[in-house]
Amino acid sequence: MENHKHHIVEYLTNLYVWVGLAVLTIVTIWVSEFDLKMLTVAVALGVATVKAVLVLMYFMHLKFDSKILTVMVIVTLIVFLSMIVFTFFDYTFRA
Template sequence: MEKTHHSHYLEYRTLFSIFLLLLMFTGITVGVSYIDLGVFNVWISLLIASVKGSLVLLFFMHMKYEGRALIFSFLGTIFFLFIMISFTFWDVSFR
């Protein structure tokens, strides 16, 4: 009976700190874009975007506190996304 609705939620303060972190990373990614690092700019901005995305996913979307079904199905999706990206580049680079 107790499991029909779980009531785990994050406090406003926690959510607001996540928002501030996201702002900080946005500032960093804009700042870094003014420094010319060649190809590394792309990788750094993608890395920062992934960190920001993970914050949104884990806290705002509550994934950190979900059960196995959601965690593994999400990782499965990312795995297939990875296959799509890597196989496409495998094809394009060796044509």
């Protein structure tokens, strides 16, 4: 069951993604020069998330594979985030 043909990604697409990742890395370093106060971590994590999504979609072929794999990754992320959120929820309200 569920045998899929492997999608071959063009070299040019991979190159664009690689350039995108490199640019985002430069953005991360550049942004760190500014004092964004509370947003410092959020911005760094936001850029890192965009980079992770690019890697997942193109280098790990989620964009071209069965949608069920995307669902699996999303569910996994929800579970992982929930673990962190619930734990910190306790810490936030602790006397």
